[in-house]
Amino acid sequence: MPFSGSLAVDLVDPKILHGSQISMCELEHMKKYPNAKVISLGIGNTTEPIPDIVASSMADYARALSTPEGYSGYGDEQGNKALRKAIAETLYRGLPIKDTEVFVSDGAQCDISRLQILLGSDVSIAVQDPSFPAYIDSSVIIGQAGDFQEAVEKYQNIEYMECGPQNNFFPDLSSTPRTDIIFFCSPNNPTGQAASRQQLENLVKFASENGSIIVYDSAYAAFITDGSPRSIYEIPGARKVAIEVSSFSKVAGFTGVRLGWTIVPEELLFSNGIPVINDFNRIVCTCFNGASSVAQVGGLASLSSQGFKAVLSVVDYYKENAKILVDTFTSLGLKAYGGVNAPYVWVHFPGSSSWDVFSDILEKTHIITVPGSGFGPGGEEYIRVTALGHRDSMLEASTRLRTLFP
Numbered sequence: 329m330p331f332s333g334s335l336a337v338d339l340v341d342p343k344i345l346h347g348s349q350i351s352m353c354e355l356e357h358m359k360k361y362p363n364a365k366v367i368s369l370g371i372g373n374t375t376e377p378i379p380d381i382v383a384s385s386m387a388d389y390a391r392a393l394s395t396p397e398g399y400s401g402y403g404d405e406q407g408n409k410a411l412r413k414a415i416a417e418t419l420y421r422g423l424p425i426k427d428t429e430v431f432v433s434d435g436a437q438c439d440i441s442r443l444q445i446l447l448g449s450d451v452s453i454a455v456q457d458p459s460f461p462a463y464i465d466s467s468v469i470i471g472q473a474g475d476f477q478e479a480v481e482k483y484q485n486i487e488y489m490e491c492g493p494q495n496n497f498f499p500d501l502s503s504t505p506r507t508d509i510i511f512f513c514s515p516n517n518p519t520g521q522a523a524s525r526q527q528l529e530n531l532v533k534f535a536s537e538n539g540s541i542i543v544y545d546s547a548y549a550a551f552i553t554d555g556s557p558r559s560i561y562e563i564p565g566a567r568k569v570a571i572e573v574s575s576f577s578k579v580a581g582f583t584g585v586r587l588g589w590t591i592v593p594e595e596l597l598f599s600n601g602i603p604v605i606n607d608f609n610r611i612v613c614t615c616f617n618g619a620s621s622v623a624q625v626g627g628l629a630s631l632s633s634q635g636f637k638a639v640l641s642v643v644d645y646y647k648e649n650a651k652i653l654v655d656t657f658t659s660l661g662l663k664a665y666g667g668v669n670a671p672y673v674w675v676h677f678p679g680s681s682s683w684d685v686f687s688d689i690l691e692k693t694h695i696i697t698v699p700g701s702g703f704g705p706g707g708e709e710y711i712r713v714t715a716l717g718h719r720d721s722m723l724e725a726s727t728r729l730r731t732l733f734p
């Protein structure tokens with residue numbers, strides 16, 4: 329008999345079950361109502377076309393690969409130099425980020441897993457509760473998380489930092505135990521909340537005092553409208569304590585193209601004095617081999633002055649969708665968070681189970697949402713809806729929801 333893999337246990341992983349449970353509910357619903365036009369406000373997937381200036385650059389480059397002059401093979405594992413420079417100069421303008429500290433990737437989610445390999449299983453980890461499931465799931469895969477404790481719906485070795493309206497969506501650091509790693513996402517998926525400068529200053533101070541590394545996920549930074557920091561490196565001292573992972577997925581519609589980046593500052597050191605950037609470089613060269621050259625050309629085009637304007641106009645479109653959703657839920661007398669600095673709206677149904685709300689909305693309106701409990705126990709009583717969708721779906725969803733709670 330073959331040996332049992334270390335992940336065999338994951339067949340019952342609650343987070344994986346959560347995603348497939350939503351798909352199963354959708355399938356069941358479609359069987360029950362074959363003529364229903366189901367609207368998905370569930371998974372955060374982009375829907376709007378990539379601006380032509382960006383798509384053409386990739387098409388031209390790909391076509392030239394069929395010519396002797398245009399062909400190229402492997403590139404630098406860390407990414408195309410011009411793109412690294414453009415990321416540092418465009419997205420971190422005014423901040424002391426060097427192009428050599430930028431590692432281009434095939435997406436933030438992939439880098440979160442590579443960072444888990446870098447950090448190893450013998451570390452303590454804290455996450456926001458609720459949070460994007462990849463931080464915990466990759467901790468489970470690396471063998472760090474420990475047992476799942478059904479009674480509290482938490483993994484044993486993970487510190488869940490409650491982040492809800494009661495604490496302005498920012499953890500009470502005075503009662504948060506020290507951990508080696510703090511995963512922190514701003515604007516946060518699922519709550520849509522961006523941390524303020526003051527909150528991030530507190531976080532950096534907390535990490536510095538405790539010798540912790542912050543893994544800061546800024547995948548939705550382009551949606552920030554209220555002046556909140558777009559990068560952790562806007563905070564003094566962050567270069568010594570933080571790694572930043574980010575993505576072209578939501579800013580440039582690259583969810584399918586796949587492109588992201590991670591910043592590892594030279595000043596960030598392990599306790600033995602070894603620069604983290606050296607080890608991350610080794611992981612990138614060993615466990616990755618560089619992002620697709622075609623995708624990188626697209627990334628570069630999206631950071632040109634014309635390209636950037638074009639992709640940001642798509643971000644604006646999604647932000648208008650978010651406003652439609654916030655207004656809809658607010659008009660129903662519900663508290664809807666987020667939607668200003670992120671394409672997610674986090675709606676509170678006090679006293680209700682998030683799965684019951686999900687089922688009720690699906691049954692009555694044929695709209696798929698995401699039950700908040702899939703993002704951690706702090707997501708109970710909430711649903712997340714995404715503004716990443718076509719405008720007509722948003723308007724139709726709004727009309728249906730308004731009839732749900734007349």
Ligand SMILES: Cc1ncc(COP(=O)(O)O)c(C=O)c1O
Nearest residue numbers: 435436437460517547575577588
């Ligand atoms: C917070 C957060 N980080 C990372 C990702 C994944 O990004 P990518 O498509 O670059 O892998 C997502 C995707 O939904 C996300 O919500």
